[in-house]
Amino acid sequence: AQTVTQSQPEMSVQEAETVTLSCTYDTSESDYYLFWYKQPPSRQMILVIRQEAYKQQNATENRFSVNFQKAAKSFSLKISDSQLGDAAMYFCALYQTGANNLFFGTGTRLTVIP
Amino acid sequence: DTGVSQDPRHKITKRGQNVTFRCDPISEHNRLYWYRQTLGQGPEFLTYFQNEAQLEKSRLLSDRFSAERPKGSFSTLEIQRTEQGDSAMYLCASSDGQGMNTEAFFGQGTRLTVV
Numbered sequence: 001a002q003t004v005t006q007s008q009p010e011m012s013v014q015e016a017e018t019v020t021l022s023c024t025y026d027t028s029e030s031d032y033y034l035f036w037y038k039q040p041p042s043r044q045m046i047l048v049i050r051q052e053a054y055k056q057q058n059a060t061e062n063r064f065s066v067n068f069q070k071a072a073k074s075f076s077l078k079i080s081d082s083q084l085g086d087a088a089m090y091f092c093a094l095y096q097t098g099a100n101n102l103f104f105g106t107g108t109r110l111t112v113i114p
Numbered sequence: 115d116t117g118v119s120q121d122p123r124h125k126i127t128k129r130g131q132n133v134t135f136r137c138d139p140i141s142e143h144n145r146l147y148w149y150r151q152t153l154g155q156g157p158e159f160l161t162y163f164q165n166e167a168q169l170e171k172s173r174l175l176s177d178r179f180s181a182e183r184p185k186g187s188f189s190t191l192e193i194q195r196t197e198q199g200d201s202a203m204y205l206c207a208s209s210d211g212q213g214m215n216t217e218a219f220f221g222q223g224t225r226l227t228v229v
Contacts, residue, residue, distance in 0.1 A: 004156075033215045044118070045157075045205070045220040091156050095215050100170045101147060102214050104156030 002027045004094050006105035013082045014113050020067075021077045021108045023092030031097040034068065034075045039107075040088040048090070051075065079110075087112045118221035120206050126227045127196055134192045135224045139208030146189050147218070148181055149205040150174065157205055163189060196228045 003026045013019035025034065036048040051059045051068050058066050063083075067076045079086055092105040119138045127133050139146050144165050149157035160179070162170040165186035175181075178196075183189040193200055203223040209216065 009154075037220075042222070044222045045207075047217045050217070093156075095213075097215065100162040100213070101149075101159035102157075102218060103159070106154065106156050 002029075002094055002096060002103050004092050004103055004105035006092055006108050008108045009106070010109045010111070012111040012113055013079070013086075015082055015084060017082055018078060018080045019082055019110065021079075021090050021092075021110070023075045023077070023105060025073050025075060025092070025094050027073075027094060027096055029096045029098075033095040033097075034066075035093040035095065035102065036064070036066070036077045037091045037093055037104075038086075038088045039091065040085075045091070049077065082112050084112050084114065086110060118206055118208050118219050120204075120221035120224050122224055123222060124225045124227075126229060129196060129198060129228055131196055132192065132194045133196060133226065134190055135204055135206075135226075137189045137191070137206030137221060138187075139189070139206070140219055141187075143208035143210050143219070144186065145209045145211070145213060146183055147207045147209075147214070148189070148191050149207065151203040151205055151223070152201075160191075160204075193226075196226075198228045201226055201228045 005024045032053045034051045037045045039045040049061045063080045089107045091107045093102040121136045146163040148160040151157045163183040178194045181191045205223045207218045207220045209218045
Protein backbone atom coordinates (compact mmCIF):
# COMPACT_ATOMS: atom_id res chain seq x y z
CA ALA A 1 0.00 0.00 0.00
CA GLN A 2 1.13 3.54 -0.67
CA THR A 3 0.77 6.68 1.41
CA VAL A 4 1.43 10.34 0.71
CA THR A 5 1.57 12.73 3.67
CA GLN A 6 1.48 16.50 3.52
CA SER A 7 1.83 17.74 7.08
CA GLN A 8 1.27 21.43 6.35
CA PRO A 9 -2.42 22.14 5.72
CA GLU A 10 -1.67 25.84 5.16
CA MET A 11 1.39 27.92 4.38
CA SER A 12 1.92 31.57 3.61
CA VAL A 13 4.74 33.47 1.94
CA GLN A 14 5.52 37.08 1.19
CA GLU A 15 5.57 37.99 -2.47
CA ALA A 16 9.08 37.56 -3.93
CA GLU A 17 10.16 35.33 -1.04
CA THR A 18 10.85 31.59 -1.05
CA VAL A 19 8.67 28.89 0.46
CA THR A 20 9.08 25.14 0.84
CA LEU A 21 6.17 22.70 0.94
CA SER A 22 6.77 19.30 2.53
CA CYS A 23 5.74 15.85 1.38
CA THR A 24 6.66 12.39 2.60
CA TYR A 25 5.57 9.17 1.00
CA ASP A 26 5.77 5.46 1.38
CA THR A 27 5.77 2.78 -1.26
CA SER A 28 7.10 -0.73 -1.54
CA GLU A 29 7.76 -0.29 -5.24
CA SER A 30 11.17 0.59 -6.62
CA ASP A 31 9.86 2.16 -9.82
CA TYR A 32 7.70 5.19 -9.22
CA TYR A 33 7.23 8.85 -10.03
CA LEU A 34 6.46 11.81 -7.83
CA PHE A 35 4.56 14.93 -8.76
CA TRP A 36 3.46 18.28 -7.46
CA TYR A 37 0.14 19.47 -8.83
CA LYS A 38 -1.33 22.94 -8.33
CA GLN A 39 -5.08 23.56 -7.99
CA PRO A 40 -5.94 27.28 -8.16
CA PRO A 41 -9.33 28.35 -6.80
CA SER A 42 -12.12 27.27 -9.19
CA ARG A 43 -9.64 26.20 -11.84
CA GLN A 44 -8.33 22.87 -12.97
CA MET A 45 -5.39 21.11 -11.45
CA ILE A 46 -2.17 21.50 -13.40
CA LEU A 47 1.19 19.80 -13.22
CA VAL A 48 3.94 21.83 -11.56
CA ILE A 49 6.86 19.43 -11.55
CA ARG A 50 7.65 15.74 -11.98
CA GLN A 51 10.43 13.56 -10.57
CA GLU A 52 11.41 10.08 -11.69
CA ALA A 53 12.51 8.03 -8.68
CA TYR A 54 15.46 6.47 -10.48
CA LYS A 55 16.97 9.90 -11.18
CA GLN A 56 19.15 11.31 -8.44
CA GLN A 57 19.11 14.80 -9.87
CA ASN A 58 16.40 17.02 -8.45
CA ALA A 59 13.87 18.28 -10.99
CA THR A 60 13.64 22.01 -11.70
CA GLU A 61 11.06 24.01 -13.63
CA ASN A 62 11.82 27.72 -13.65
CA ARG A 63 11.00 29.01 -10.14
CA PHE A 64 9.96 25.57 -8.92
CA SER A 65 12.39 22.92 -7.72
CA VAL A 66 12.22 19.81 -5.61
CA ASN A 67 14.40 18.28 -2.93
CA PHE A 68 14.05 14.54 -3.50
CA GLN A 69 15.48 12.45 -0.69
CA LYS A 70 14.82 8.87 -1.76
CA ALA A 71 16.14 7.12 1.34
CA ALA A 72 14.10 9.37 3.59
CA LYS A 73 11.10 9.14 1.23
CA SER A 74 10.81 12.89 1.21
CA PHE A 75 9.81 15.10 -1.72
CA SER A 76 9.57 18.81 -0.93
CA LEU A 77 8.71 21.63 -3.31
CA LYS A 78 10.56 24.94 -3.24
CA ILE A 79 8.97 27.97 -4.84
CA SER A 80 11.37 30.86 -5.37
CA ASP A 81 10.43 34.47 -6.01
CA SER A 82 6.80 33.76 -5.07
CA GLN A 83 4.16 35.49 -7.13
CA LEU A 84 0.51 36.23 -6.41
CA GLY A 85 -0.46 33.70 -9.06
CA ASP A 86 1.22 30.95 -7.04
CA ALA A 87 -1.61 31.07 -4.51
CA ALA A 88 -3.36 27.70 -4.73
CA MET A 89 -3.73 24.25 -3.21
CA TYR A 90 -0.65 22.17 -3.86
CA PHE A 91 -0.92 18.40 -3.97
CA CYS A 92 1.92 15.94 -3.78
CA ALA A 93 1.17 12.76 -5.73
CA LEU A 94 2.72 9.35 -6.25
CA TYR A 95 2.50 7.12 -9.32
CA GLN A 96 3.66 3.54 -9.05
CA THR A 97 4.65 1.89 -12.30
CA GLY A 98 2.02 -0.64 -13.28
CA ALA A 99 -0.69 1.21 -11.42
CA ASN A 100 -3.35 3.10 -13.28
CA ASN A 101 -3.76 6.14 -11.10
CA LEU A 102 -2.12 8.86 -9.05
CA PHE A 103 -2.23 8.70 -5.26
CA PHE A 104 -2.58 12.18 -3.74
CA GLY A 105 -1.78 13.75 -0.40
CA THR A 106 -4.27 15.96 1.41
CA GLY A 107 -2.81 19.17 0.03
CA THR A 108 -1.25 22.39 1.29
CA ARG A 109 -3.04 25.68 0.79
CA LEU A 110 -0.50 28.37 -0.12
CA THR A 111 -1.30 32.02 0.44
CA VAL A 112 0.90 34.68 -1.12
CA ILE A 113 0.94 37.96 0.78
CA PRO A 114 1.45 41.11 -1.33
CA ASP B 115 -8.53 21.53 -28.19
CA THR B 116 -9.19 23.47 -25.00
CA GLY B 117 -8.38 20.68 -22.57
CA VAL B 118 -10.55 18.41 -20.48
CA SER B 119 -14.09 19.70 -20.08
CA GLN B 120 -16.72 18.60 -17.60
CA ASP B 121 -20.42 19.25 -17.52
CA PRO B 122 -22.18 20.43 -15.47
CA ARG B 123 -19.89 22.49 -13.29
CA HIS B 124 -22.32 22.42 -10.41
CA LYS B 125 -25.21 20.12 -9.56
CA ILE B 126 -27.59 20.28 -6.62
CA THR B 127 -29.87 17.29 -6.21
CA LYS B 128 -32.21 15.85 -3.64
CA ARG B 129 -31.26 12.73 -1.79
CA GLY B 130 -32.43 9.66 -3.66
CA GLN B 131 -32.27 11.22 -7.13
CA ASN B 132 -30.01 10.00 -9.91
CA VAL B 133 -27.36 12.27 -11.43
CA THR B 134 -25.10 11.96 -14.45
CA PHE B 135 -21.91 13.85 -15.19
CA ARG B 136 -20.08 14.10 -18.48
CA CYS B 137 -16.37 14.39 -19.24
CA ASP B 138 -14.82 15.21 -22.60
CA PRO B 139 -11.11 14.38 -22.51
CA ILE B 140 -8.39 15.79 -24.70
CA SER B 141 -9.20 14.26 -28.08
CA GLU B 142 -6.00 12.32 -28.65
CA HIS B 143 -5.87 10.88 -25.13
CA ASN B 144 -6.90 7.25 -24.86
CA ARG B 145 -6.78 7.10 -21.06
CA LEU B 146 -9.49 8.61 -18.89
CA TYR B 147 -9.82 8.72 -15.11
CA TRP B 148 -12.48 9.74 -12.61
CA TYR B 149 -11.56 11.03 -9.16
CA ARG B 150 -13.59 12.26 -6.20
CA GLN B 151 -12.41 15.12 -4.00
CA THR B 152 -14.03 15.98 -0.70
CA LEU B 153 -13.32 19.07 1.38
CA GLY B 154 -9.88 19.00 2.93
CA GLN B 155 -8.83 15.91 1.05
CA GLY B 156 -6.84 15.18 -2.04
CA PRO B 157 -8.47 13.56 -5.06
CA GLU B 158 -9.30 9.88 -4.62
CA PHE B 159 -9.27 7.49 -7.55
CA LEU B 160 -12.60 6.06 -8.68
CA THR B 161 -12.12 4.41 -12.05
CA TYR B 162 -9.95 4.22 -15.17
CA PHE B 163 -10.66 3.66 -18.86
CA GLN B 164 -8.32 2.81 -21.66
CA ASN B 165 -10.22 3.61 -24.81
CA GLU B 166 -13.72 2.19 -24.19
CA ALA B 167 -12.62 -0.49 -21.72
CA GLN B 168 -13.06 0.14 -18.02
CA LEU B 169 -9.91 -1.49 -16.67
CA GLU B 170 -9.95 -0.58 -13.02
CA LYS B 171 -12.49 0.36 -10.37
CA SER B 172 -11.75 1.54 -6.86
CA ARG B 173 -13.55 0.08 -3.87
CA LEU B 174 -14.92 3.61 -3.47
CA LEU B 175 -17.07 2.98 -6.53
CA SER B 176 -20.10 1.42 -4.89
CA ASP B 177 -22.88 -0.38 -6.75
CA ARG B 178 -24.71 2.94 -7.05
CA PHE B 179 -21.96 4.32 -9.25
CA SER B 180 -21.50 3.43 -12.90
CA ALA B 181 -19.17 4.86 -15.49
CA GLU B 182 -19.09 4.43 -19.22
CA ARG B 183 -16.94 5.54 -22.10
CA PRO B 184 -18.73 4.52 -25.29
CA LYS B 185 -16.56 4.63 -28.40
CA GLY B 186 -13.57 5.63 -26.32
CA SER B 187 -14.35 9.32 -26.46
CA PHE B 188 -16.40 11.13 -23.81
CA SER B 189 -17.27 9.46 -20.52
CA THR B 190 -20.23 9.60 -18.18
CA LEU B 191 -20.40 8.96 -14.46
CA GLU B 192 -23.82 8.16 -13.04
CA ILE B 193 -24.73 8.05 -9.38
CA GLN B 194 -28.03 6.38 -8.55
CA ARG B 195 -30.05 7.02 -5.41
CA THR B 196 -27.73 9.79 -4.27
CA GLU B 197 -26.82 10.10 -0.60
CA GLN B 198 -25.52 13.10 1.33
CA GLY B 199 -22.14 11.41 1.53
CA ASP B 200 -21.88 11.63 -2.25
CA SER B 201 -21.48 15.41 -1.99
CA ALA B 202 -18.04 16.12 -3.42
CA MET B 203 -16.13 17.46 -6.39
CA TYR B 204 -15.92 14.87 -9.17
CA LEU B 205 -12.82 15.32 -11.29
CA CYS B 206 -12.08 13.84 -14.67
CA ALA B 207 -8.57 13.53 -16.06
CA SER B 208 -7.04 12.23 -19.25
CA SER B 209 -3.58 11.20 -20.32
CA ASP B 210 -1.84 9.90 -23.39
CA GLY B 211 -0.80 6.32 -23.99
CA GLN B 212 2.06 6.52 -21.56
CA GLY B 213 -0.31 7.01 -18.67
CA MET B 214 -0.15 9.14 -15.57
CA ASN B 215 3.59 8.70 -15.17
CA THR B 216 4.01 11.57 -17.62
CA GLU B 217 1.28 14.15 -17.09
CA ALA B 218 -2.41 13.99 -16.32
CA PHE B 219 -4.71 16.75 -17.54
CA PHE B 220 -7.64 17.51 -15.28
CA GLY B 221 -10.97 19.14 -15.90
CA GLN B 222 -12.43 21.79 -13.63
CA GLY B 223 -14.68 19.25 -11.99
CA THR B 224 -18.37 18.87 -11.24
CA ARG B 225 -19.34 19.94 -7.74
CA LEU B 226 -22.22 17.80 -6.48
CA THR B 227 -24.32 18.85 -3.53
CA VAL B 228 -26.89 16.38 -2.23
CA VAL B 229 -29.55 17.99 -0.04
